[in-house]
Amino acid sequence: MTGLLAMFRRLEGPQTVGRGPAFWGLFALVLAAALAYPLFSDGYTVGNTVYFFVWVFIALSLCLIWGYGGSLSFGQTAFFGIAGYGYGIFTINFGSAYGFTLLALVMAVGIAALFAVLLGYFMFFGRIAGVFLGIVTLAVTLMLERFMAQTAGPEWRIGSARLNGFNGMSAMPPLTIPWPGEPIVLFADIGLYYLVLGLLVLVYLALRILMNSSFGNVIVAIRENPERAEMLGYDIRKYQLITFVIGAALAGLSGVLYTVWGQYITPSSMGMTAAALPLIWVAVGGRSDLTSTVIGTLVVLAAFQALTIYGSQYALVFMGVLLVLTVLIAPNGLVLGVMNWLGRIAARLTQRAG
Amino acid sequence: MSLLELRKLNKHFGGLHVTNSVDLTLQAGEIHCLIGPNGAGKSTLFRLILGEHHPGSGDILFAGENITALKSFARIHRGLSVKFQVPGVFKGLSVRQNLEIALQSRHRGEELEAEIDRLLTFLGLESEQAQVAGNLSHGQKQWLEIGMAVSLKPRLLLLDEPTAGMSPEETYMTGEMVQRLNADGMTVLAIEHDMAFVRQVAHRVTVLHLGQVFAQGSIDEIVADERVAAIYLGQAHA
Structure with missing residues (x-):
C-alpha cells in the first residue's frame, strides 16, 4: 500500500512540468472534455x-x-x-x-x-x-x-x-x-x-x-x-x-x-518524411517534457492537416519553417516555453496571495 | 596494506608514450599527491585507474584484486570514486537532484532526503539546493562534484585538480575537507598544481615526468630534490 502511494507521488517531480491541484484540476477538466467530446461530434x-x-x-x-x-x-x-x-x-x-x-x-x-x-x-x-x-x-x-x-x-x-x-x-x-x-x-x-x-x-x-x-x-x-x-x-x-x-x-x-x-x-x-515529422512535433512542443510533447504534437498535427487542404507540399515547407523558428526562438520548445512562463506567473500569484 | 597498486603500466597513443612502465603503490589511509609538469601523464594515469582508457600492458590491483579488465562502473562498485578536472556536475539539474542521483542507489525514501540534507550541510550548499547546478560558481561546482564523489563512500577517492580556479581561502577549505574525509578512513590520490594544497594535505608525493615516475617522497624531500626543481618546481619558483 505504501509502495503504491509512493508510486503515485512520483506523478509529480523535477522531471515533469505541472504539479499541485491547479495542474491536476486542469488535467481532469481536459480529460472530462475528451471523454464527453464524441457525444457532441460526428463519427468522421x-x-x-x-x-x-x-x-x-x-x-x-x-x-x-x-x-x-x-x-x-x-x-x-x-x-x-x-x-x-x-x-x-x-x-x-x-x-x-x-x-x-x-x-x-x-x-x-x-x-x-x-x-x-x-x-x-x-x-x-x-x-x-x-x-x-x-x-x-x-x-x-x-x-x-x-x-x-x-x-x-x-x-x-x-x-x-x-x-x-x-x-x-x-x-x-x-x-x-x-x-x-x-x-x-x-x-x-x-x-x-x-x-x-x-x-x-x-x-x-x-x-x-x-x-x-x-x-x-x-x-x-x-x-x-x-x-x-x-x-x-x-x-x-x-x-x-x-x-x-x-x-x-x-x-x-x-x-x-x-x-x-x-x-x-x-x-x-518508414520513409524520410515520416521519420522527420515526429522530430518536428517533439522539438516544437518541448522534447524534455511529456506534457509539452503531447500538446505540441496535437497542435502541430492539427495545423498540418489544416494546411494540407492548400497542398501537402506547402504544409511540409511550413513544418520546416516552424522547426527553424523553434530552434531560433525557443530551442527547448515553444509549448514548454509557454508552460514555464505560465508556471512562473502562477508561482508569483500564489506568493502574493500567501 | 596497499590499497592500489599499479604495475608496469603502459599506455601509448601512436608513438607517444603517455605513461611508460609506471609503478605506483598507495597505502590504505594515506593522502597521496601526484604532481608533474603539463603533459606528464597524470590525467591519463587517472583514466587508466578508472577504466576510461585501457593500458597497452601492465596491471592495476585494487585491494588485492586485479581490476585491469573491469568496466568503469564495476570499478566504482569496488570502491573507487573520482572528481574530474573539469567539474562534471549535471548542469541542467538542481543541486539537490545532483546529490540525489549520486545517493539514490544507497538510500531510499526519507533516509535519502536526510542524507541529501546532511551532504548539503557538509558542502555548505544548503541555500543553493534548488538552483540549477550550471549556475553555481566554479568553486561551488567543484565542491558539489566532490560531494557527489564522496557520497559513494569510496575507499579510494581520486581528485583531479580539486582546487583549480579556487581562491587561497577556498583552497585551504578544500584541504580541510580532504583531511576530514581522510580522518574518516578514506584514501586519497590527488593531482594538484597548487603547492600550498600539497603541503597542507599530502603524506606522500609522487612526481610524474614524461610518463614515468620521476621521484617520490615527502613534500620536503621532493622540494629539496634538485632534479625535481629543475623539471618542475624550478620553473614555478622562477
Whole structure:
C-alpha cells in the first residue's frame, strides 16, 4: 500500500512540468472534455481525432529517448512500421476471432521491442552516441522502407498475407473485443477513440511516474553528463538500452494503432518524411517534457492537416519553417516555453496571495 | 596494506608514450599527491585507474584484486570514486537532484532526503539546493562534484585538480575537507598544481615526468630534490 502511494507521488517531480491541484484540476477538466467530446461530434471527426492521438505515442517515444535520454533517434518510424506490418501479418493470417486482434497488438509491439533490443545492444554496447546514433537509426528505417517497397511480387507473402510492395498492406481486421452475443468491433470512430484515449492517459501517467523515479533520474543524468553518470557507478549502456526499448515499444504501439485505424500500412510510413515529422512535433512542443510533447504534437498535427487542404507540399515547407523558428526562438520548445512562463506567473500569484 | 597498486603500466597513443612502465603503490589511509609538469601523464594515469582508457600492458590491483579488465562502473562498485578536472556536475539539474542521483542507489525514501540534507550541510550548499547546478560558481561546482564523489563512500577517492580556479581561502577549505574525509578512513590520490594544497594535505608525493615516475617522497624531500626543481618546481619558483 505504501509502495503504491509512493508510486503515485512520483506523478509529480523535477522531471515533469505541472504539479499541485491547479495542474491536476486542469488535467481532469481536459480529460472530462475528451471523454464527453464524441457525444457532441460526428463519427468522421471523432475518427480524425483518433488519427491525431495515434501519433502521440511515437512522439512520446521520441520525447523519452531524445528529450530525456539525450540520444537522438531518427528511426522511431522503423519500430512503427515493424509493428504495423506485424499486426497486419498476424491478423490477416489468423483472423479476429477469440480476441486474437488484441493478442496480435501485443505481439506486434513485442516484435518491435525485440528488434530494438538487438539494434540497441549493438549501438549502446558498441558505444555509439551523438550524431552517429541518429545516422544509424535513420539508415535502419530507410532500409526497411526500401526493402518493403520492393515486395510487390506474389512471392513476397507470409502465410496468406501479401506484403504488396509500395502499395502496402491493407484490409487487416480492426481490433475486436470478444463479447457474449456479438463481439465488439472497434472501427475508427467512437469505439477506437475510447480505447486509444484510455491508452494515451495510461501511457502518459506511467511515463510521468517512470521519469520521476530513480530510473528517470539516471536517464537525465546520462543526458547531462554520461561520463559522470558512469563514474557514479551506473552501467549507462543498460539504462540507455532499456529506455530505447521502451521507446521502441511506444513507437510500435503507434504503428499498430495507425494500422488498425486506417486498416492499411505502407512502406512510406518508414520513409524520410515520416521519420522527420515526429522530430518536428517533439522539438516544437518541448522534447524534455511529456506534457509539452503531447500538446505540441496535437497542435502541430492539427495545423498540418489544416494546411494540407492548400497542398501537402506547402504544409511540409511550413513544418520546416516552424522547426527553424523553434530552434531560433525557443530551442527547448515553444509549448514548454509557454508552460514555464505560465508556471512562473502562477508561482508569483500564489506568493502574493500567501 | 596497499590499497592500489599499479604495475608496469603502459599506455601509448601512436608513438607517444603517455605513461611508460609506471609503478605506483598507495597505502590504505594515506593522502597521496601526484604532481608533474603539463603533459606528464597524470590525467591519463587517472583514466587508466578508472577504466576510461585501457593500458597497452601492465596491471592495476585494487585491494588485492586485479581490476585491469573491469568496466568503469564495476570499478566504482569496488570502491573507487573520482572528481574530474573539469567539474562534471549535471548542469541542467538542481543541486539537490545532483546529490540525489549520486545517493539514490544507497538510500531510499526519507533516509535519502536526510542524507541529501546532511551532504548539503557538509558542502555548505544548503541555500543553493534548488538552483540549477550550471549556475553555481566554479568553486561551488567543484565542491558539489566532490560531494557527489564522496557520497559513494569510496575507499579510494581520486581528485583531479580539486582546487583549480579556487581562491587561497577556498583552497585551504578544500584541504580541510580532504583531511576530514581522510580522518574518516578514506584514501586519497590527488593531482594538484597548487603547492600550498600539497603541503597542507599530502603524506606522500609522487612526481610524474614524461610518463614515468620521476621521484617520490615527502613534500620536503621532493622540494629539496634538485632534479625535481629543475623539471618542475624550478620553473614555478622562477
